[in-house]
Amino acid sequence: MSSLVPLGGLVRKELRQIRADPRMIPILVVAPLLQLVIFGYAATMDVTRARVAVLDHDASPESRELANRFAASDSFQLAGHVADGAAAEALLAAGRADLALIVPARWGRDLAAGAPAEVQLLVDGTESTSASIGISGATGLLASLAREVAARRLAQADAEAQPPGGVEVRRLVLYNPDFKSRFFMVPGILAVVLLIVTMIATSMAVVREKELGTFEQLVVTPVTRPTLLAGKLLPFAAFGLLDGALVLLVSRWWFEVPLRGSALFLMGAAVPFVLCTLGLGLLVSTVSRAQQQAMMTAVFIVILPMIYFSGMVFPIESMPAVVQPFTEAVALKHLLLVLRGVMLRGAGLAELWPAVAKLAAIGVGTFALAATLFQKRLA
Amino acid sequence: MSALAVARKEVRQLSRDPQSLIVHVALPAVMILLFGTVLSLDVRHVPLGVLDRDGSAASRSLVAAMTSGELFDLRERLESEEDLDRALDAARVSLALVVQPGFERDLSAGREPAVRVVVDGSNALSAQTALGYAELLLTAAGARLAGDPAAAAVPPLSARLRVLFNPELASDRFLLPGLIAMILMVVSTIATCLSIVKERETGTMEQLLVSPLSAGAVVLGKALPYTALSLAATALVLGTSRVVFGLTLSGNPLVLLLLAVLFVVGAQSFGLLISSLIASQQVAFQVATYATMLPSFVLSGFVFPLRSMPVALQALSWLVPARYFISGLRGVVLRGVGLEVLWPEVAALSAFAATMLGLAVWRLRRRRL
Numbered sequence: 001m002s003s004l005v006p007l008g009g010l011v012r013k014e015l016r017q018i019r020a021d022p023r024m025i026p027i028l029v030v031a032p033l034l035q036l037v038i039f040g041y042a043a044t045m046d047v048t049r050a051r052v053a054v055l056d057h058d059a060s061p062e063s064r065e066l067a068n069r070f071a072a073s074d075s076f077q078l079a080g081h082v083a084d085g086a087a088a089e090a091l092l093a094a095g096r097a098d099l100a101l102i103v104p105a106r107w108g109r110d111l112a113a114g115a116p117a118e119v120q121l122l123v124d125g126t127e128s129t130s131a132s133i134g135i136s137g138a139t140g141l142l143a144s145l146a147r148e149v150a151a152r153r154l155a156q157a158d159a160e161a162q163p164p165g166g167v168e169v170r171r172l173v174l175y176n177p178d179f180k181s182r183f184f185m186v187p188g189i190l191a192v193v194l195l196i197v198t199m200i201a202t203s204m205a206v207v208r209e210k211e212l213g214t215f216e217q218l219v220v221t222p223v224t225r226p227t228l229l230a231g232k233l234l235p236f237a238a239f240g241l242l243d244g245a246l247v248l249l250v251s252r253w254w255f256e257v258p259l260r261g262s263a264l265f266l267m268g269a270a271v272p273f274v275l276c277t278l279g280l281g282l283l284v285s286t287v288s289r290a291q292q293q294a295m296m297t298a299v300f301i302v303i304l305p306m307i308y309f310s311g312m313v314f315p316i317e318s319m320p321a322v323v324q325p326f327t328e329a330v331a332l333k334h335l336l337l338v339l340r341g342v343m344l345r346g347a348g349l350a351e352l353w354p355a356v357a358k359l360a361a362i363g364v365g366t367f368a369l370a371a372t373l374f375q376k377r378l379a
Numbered sequence: 380m381s382a383l384a385v386a387r388k389e390v391r392q393l394s395r396d397p398q399s400l401i402v403h404v405a406l407p408a409v410m411i412l413l414f415g416t417v418l419s420l421d422v423r424h425v426p427l428g429v430l431d432r433d434g435s436a437a438s439r440s441l442v443a444a445m446t447s448g449e450l451f452d453l454r455e456r457l458e459s460e461e462d463l464d465r466a467l468d469a470a471r472v473s474l475a476l477v478v479q480p481g482f483e484r485d486l487s488a489g490r491e492p493a494v495r496v497v498v499d500g501s502n503a504l505s506a507q508t509a510l511g512y513a514e515l516l517l518t519a520a521g522a523r524l525a526g527d528p529a530a531a532a533v534p535p536l537s538a539r540l541r542v543l544f545n546p547e548l549a550s551d552r553f554l555l556p557g558l559i560a561m562i563l564m565v566v567s568t569i570a571t572c573l574s575i576v577k578e579r580e581t582g583t584m585e586q587l588l589v590s591p592l593s594a595g596a597v598v599l600g601k602a603l604p605y606t607a608l609s610l611a612a613t614a615l616v617l618g619t620s621r622v623v624f625g626l627t628l629s630g631n632p633l634v635l636l637l638l639a640v641l642f643v644v645g646a647q648s649f650g651l652l653i654s655s656l657i658a659s660q661q662v663a664f665q666v667a668t669y670a671t672m673l674p675s676f677v678l679s680g681f682v683f684p685l686r687s688m689p690v691a692l693q694a695l696s697w698l699v700p701a702r703y704f705i706s707g708l709r710g711v712v713l714r715g716v717g718l719e720v721l722w723p724e725v726a727a728l729s730a731f732a733a734t735m736l737g738l739a740v741w742r743l744r745r746r747r748l
Contacts, residue, residue: 300406
């Protein structure tokens with residue numbers, strides 16, 4: 001119990017230092033909120049209506065109906081009519097349309113007669129994801145038109161005839177029926193805020209004491225090394241978790257991202273992650289002599305790769321097969337699995353135990369390594 | 380001429396500091412290499428679950444139609460609805476196909492049986508794309524399986540598809556310009572910011588300021604060597620993108636050079652400005668990192684389409700230089716368009732470079748008075 005007394009003193013000292021340092025408040029409070037607001041509003045990959053330019057060589061009632069169907073659909077909007085193919089391509093090249101629909105002459109007559117009728121779709125493939133969503137939307141629209149025309153013709157020709165065969169596909173979208181990309185991104189921001197607050201602040205606080213030479217003073221006091229370490233890290237862990245809770249509240253009540261599972265389980269899973277980031281912060285401070293160097297290392301060697309390799313924005317399934325196993329070592333990946341599972345799908349330990357176990361292993365391992373190296377440097 | 384003297388001094392200093400040379404030129408290429416490999420939003424290998432209650436030849440060929448490409452990977456054969464819920468809850472599958480009993484019978488009778496596709500919508504973008512693919516595959520397979528006179532009566536209304544600029548619809552070709560812009564912005568700004576910081580630490584900044592050099596000469600002299608370095612970095616980054624990721628340039632290289640010069644000069648003057656505005660070097664460095672990294676990633680159109688943002692943020696993005704550089708790069712590299720289309724980008728980047736240069740010169744002149 002006696003070791004708790006110096007620990008309390010150390011924590012108080014650290015908190016006083018944080019308050020006295022004008023740079024700490026922006027890092028600990030302002031930056032997380034700013035990130036949440038900017039990311040929460042800007043990080044949407046919601047697909048807007050694709051802009052369709054129409055080149056109608058046919059000018060028949062059928063071709064006008066086709067254009068109207070595109071205009072009436074939720075997935076498209078008309079970007080205007082063009083006179084020739086060159087104009088259509090120019091519109092796509094200038095980025096003022098995403099798709100061009102080219103209806104050849106006599107198309108309407110062929111369609112009505114049941115002859116092969118083909119339209120041409122010109123697609124700007126630059127933004128590949130919206131392009132493929134646009135293509136499947138356009139193909140679906142044409143297919144449903146084809147079925148209607150066929151049914152109409154069959155009904156006219158022969159009342160006894162069977163309707164066209166095939167299957168009907170019914171869709172059921174779980175967890176995020178309106179396809180809001182914010183639901184996917186906001187849990188990621190929560191994780192990144194935790195990462196930045198705990199890691200950068202820790203490494204900078206430790207390196208600062210190194211720069212000022214005050215760490216030597218602490219080392220020669222009768223306080224034990226583990227107590228020293230705990231006194232240094234606890235305030236930042238607490239700040240990180242507090243920031244996490246704050247972000248969770250804002251995302252629930254302001255951005256209306258659901259929290260379907262247990263908030264307690266969520267915060268519990270954040271603890272091994274924070275252990276890992278504190279360890280990384282310590283590691284960074286061990287190799288850095290100046291605060292700038294610490295921040296540079298933290299940002300470029302740790303934070304950026306972690307974000308890119310965690311599946312926060314770029315899905316892990318789309319990565320090359322060679323790279324995928326390496327992502328297992330990224331703590332952020334497992335935390336994201338837990339956060340998204342709990343918040344969106346209402347999952348608990350029963351579903352998420354593999355991610356939690358890996359998170360715990362990485363957290364304890366990183367921290368143990370960092371603490372050992374750190375104490376060795378002090379000795 | 381005096382600007383050249385400052386530039387010569389700067390070059391001599393840089394040549395004695397191989398570490399910052401490496402950081403400035405090699406780091407961008409390493410980052411492209413590292414991050415470029417994971418830079419993809421393509422929807423492939425979606426984990427698929429199948430609940431086949433019919434167990435017929437028709438239902439099996441429906442499943443085969445879905446798994447034949449590399450879009451869907453059959454991960455689990457599910458036994459019941461509870462099984463399905465569990466697999467989706469645990470994210471072991473993100474899309475599931477449910478075929479009810481009597482599917483084959485109804486299909487051959489022309490009764491148009493329904494199949495159900497259940498999708499985990501958490502990742503909205505992938506989910507929408509996967510759902511679109513699944514519906515197309517199932518509809519086509521269904522029509523083929525029905526294979527009866529009625530299906531043949533459907534007039535073959537079809538679409539001939541021609542995808543311009545990025546025929547394989549590979550998302551990395553779309554994303555690479557964004558990554559290039561972000562890395563160049565961050566590294567260029569930080570590099571000049573650090574060079575001022577170093578002059579301050581060694582006290583040589585005061586000497587420069589009391590010398591008879593004009594503020595413009597100091598700024599230009601500082602910016603010139605770094606611009607050359609940044610252009611070397613740009614060339615290295617573009618070369619890496621070409622060799623490793625197959626990003627070929629389809630437009631005019633001179634337009635590309637113009638865009639790059641304007642962007643890099645602007646970014647460097649921005650770094651000078653920050654370090655002259657903020658006395659504390661560490662704070663200046665932090666501001667430079669935050670002020671370049673976050674906007675260049677989020678508000679530039681790199682990953683998140685600007686058109687889907689709230690109007691206020693779209694307006695804010697007008698102030699982000701990376702936005703213009705990215706759309707210019709995409710124009711030159713992917714679409715192969717020239718100045719006739721890209722003049723707004725060139726104009727915006729010129730305005731950015733001129734403003735930042737002007738502000739940096741103005742600040743240095745004021746410090747001197």
